[in-house]
Amino acid sequence: MRSLSFVDFVSLISAIQWTVMLVVLALAFGAPLGLGLATARISRFAPLRWLAASIIQVVQGVPLLGLLFFFYFGMPMFLGVQVPAILAVTVAYTLYTAGFLGDIWRGGLEAVKEAQWEAGACLGLSVLQQFVHIIGPQALRLSLPPTVGFLVQLIKGTSLASIVGFVELARAGQVASAATFQPLMIYGVVASLYFALCFPLTLWSRSLEARLDGSR
């Protein structure tokens, strides 16, 4: 055992970068996949709608911890290869993000009136043009507050990656706490760091909600 030192705080703060990296990776892969799921959910082709709905149901119905375990411990069992923690964790968070954003964005797309599609079609625009220029931007405005809200969930959710040994903010806290036997202090700092990351986003989400009444 050693006493709490400045180094511990530095290690905690520098661990934020891994938390942020995990969030960025989850969004980089999960957001496009989520967009695909959202558009598949409103597709005219029924099997595509069902497939997307099932994926969303499964992802939302399984605890995030379950996803992490599945890809970290399950994959070696099924595939016979040990996947690196970073890979397993990225896949799990990508699916998690896609499942939730897909559902949020589907709601946004459905909230745009059918007549808007029609107005675009009547001007001779293709379905893709209608989506990109007319429906998408309106849906995005409607979905922005809940999207930012999900981002907060995602940031806090990355702490679960510590379970499979991925060193991010929460794991760094465990390490420091084990070394110094100052759990209260260490986890207090860890909690305040999460709060410092999430609180501005919560404020942003709230101000978006007030500003974007969906009409423009």
Added chain:
Amino acid sequence: MALVEVRDVHKKFGRVEVLKGVSLDVAEGEIVTIIGRSGSGKSTLLRCINALETIEGGEIRVEGRSVHTRMKDLRLFRQRVGIVFQAFNLFPHLKVERNITLAPLLTGRTTKAAARALAEEVLARVGLSDKIDAWPDQLSGGQQQRVAIARCLAMRPHLMLFDEVTSALDPELVGEVLKVMEEMARQGMTMILVTHEMGFARNVANRIVFMHQGRVWEEGPPSKLFTAPETPELASFIANTK
């Protein structure tokens, strides 16, 4: 050859047959007004002409080409046919200028350099030159509807369809929209309108089509139809709308 030829068109919504064999010809430059009670199939017929609805039987030809037989160039067709709706359907996230220029730009009918001038030109025609930089929700209903008309005009349509375009407006705003439509009529635009504005039907239209129970019940020039209706249904309809 008529610009629009509707031949024995049948249309069902589920089990309800809303069009029971409708035939109608509209010549180039003609202004045809469709009147009738709600549920008589007038709006549905208009939507079928633009292929917004599929049809179960018959044929609709515009400029000699069948509209519903899996036209590969449905988009090109729609670029030549303007339709204005009761609810305006402007794009709320775009300013007036962009509402007007979006489709001409995306379909290659104008260039970025010429787009602003195009918007100015069509807005002048509907008397809204000063609203080019406004957001749709800053406009009154009548102004929004005139922007919707300008948005169609920017596509240089050969045919304009109007689906009860004044029905959602406050009474004092109806006149400004009708004035724009009268001006378009004077300039020779082919127009098919579904309307409850009997004054407009009487004064501007070349021909009135009275629809009843999914059929063209009676048609003819306004002078004849309004003064000497042949069927009791039209007579009672006219009596009720006076």
